[in-house]
Amino acid sequence: MKKIFTPLVLILLSSITFAQNMLGSNEKEERAKFLRGALTDLRTCYDINYYHLDVKIDIDNKSVSGSNEFAFTATKDFENLQFDLFENLKVEKVVFKGKELPFTREFAAVFVKFPKIKKGSRERFTVFYSGKPIVAKRAPWDGGFIFKKDKSGNPFVSVACQGLGASVWWPNKDHQSDEVDSMLISISALKDLDCIANGRYRGKTQGNDGYTKHHWFVGNPINNYNIAFYIGKYAHWSDSYDGENGKLSLDFYPLKEDSTKARPHWDADVKPMLKSFEYWFGPYPWYKDGYKLVQAPHLGMEHQSAVAYGNQYQKGYLGRDLSGTGAGLKWDFITIHETGHEWFGNNITTKDIADMWVHEGFTTYSEVLFTESTQGKTAASDYLIGLRKNIENTAPMIGKYNTNTEGSGDMYYKGANLIHTIRQLINNDEKFRQILRGLNKTFYHSTTTSADVEAYIIKQSGLKLDKVFDQYLRHAAIPTLEYKIENGTLQYRWISDVTGFDMPVKVSLKADEYTVVKPSNHWQSVKVDASITPENFKVERNFYVNTKNAK
16 A cells, blocks of 8 residues: 655654765664664653464574564554664555544654544554664674574574664564563464564464464563574473472473473573572563573573573573683573573663663572572582673673663673672571562562662661672772781772762781771771781672772
8 A cells, every 4th residue: 555644744854855865874773773772752752562473484584574463552642653673674654543644754763643542542553564674793792683594404593682772573662661561473474484582482383375373372571672583403301390489390302303302401400590590580571471492593691481592401591601610510501591681671671771780680680599509509509600701891781771782791791790799798598589579579570670679788788888889880990999008917908980879898907817907098997816817808709899009
């Protein structure tokens, strides 16, 4: 059907084109980042309640075609809204109450003109689209579609898009702050292939075109980047876990050719992992949708209730221990890490990816806690401390807000070491555990901010941690304890970016013994045992700080 443009829309379209042409390349990039990352009135005017994504995956042409229905509640009166779809994909039409609506595009942002929508009204519109999505060069890090084949030459296809955005392959309100309440995912794939997606399977519809449409329903809130599909020749078996909230269904989907080795490999980790994580974090957040592990044509991703697995059925990270201690070779990194995200990242989701340390820092710490549950506390500390060699400390862990910009990659290992340092300050493992469980209960199925998470930990711990969070999250460097020892006296102070930094720390005032001291940015002193010298003076290893001998 031919698009009908009103004079106003034509003026808007020509203005957008003119503005884009006038911008320099850097300005264009910043403008695109703003449209992708900012919560403007065109996004906050509506709250997403439900999606029905109905899309055909044409593997031979590496293309998609279909529609997405948006069901929303208006948060204010409005006539215009924004949804998102990458520029290389074509918006065929936008339909509201049986009529096509005019729209304009600026980069990946699509602006739709509605009849006046009243605050509180619940409405629906459908976007029809088609095109060839970006194909990932190095999924899951760069994002996009993954087209591979299994060892027998069968198609093996999926998608990963965290950071890049779900609008790389389907139209949606592509901002982490607004999670849809529920969603029907209908994926059409060649009839001789299996298709797995998030949530519960609702059956399939046979088409007359050689395609079968597979329906999956997600009954819990879910973030756009977690929506995924897996197409291939799959085996399947089911199990259950007696968890805190009753029987949790477990479903496993390896490729048929890998099913023999998959079962014993996954059986070794999954139930012990769920036991550990429910102990530390509280009930698995998605009993309604179940837990699935699905073999993927990339390393892995935390796709909610359908965790992507690509670690080649090896222990560690593709057979390596990222800590170098050996503790990480006793479990499968991808199974543990990506499932940890079901609590931190999927249950607790940050509104802005600038705060993604909340996802990755706590999830990296889930590896530590699983190690503690299965190998003991010393092995867990060894594992965490071994990860420090991967920290660069060259940029802050928190990124630039409203620009869809992540912070430093240190959010993984440095984030986990920050959490571990705070655990030492709390100095009560049961209290620390209740804080982790309380986070998942307080921010259950919701989006939040680093500031809110920090405030919760500060309140529940009863500690003054604001300067600790500021130093580790908002500055590149970690604090340095500067010291000098002369005539049986230790002098010490913090060197920090944060003025008034005063984090307590345990130090060796006697051989083989640690004592809490409370340094500030000013020199203080305390007597030390004669056995302590500038060369053997130490900070207790579980505190992630630097030391410097002032001599």
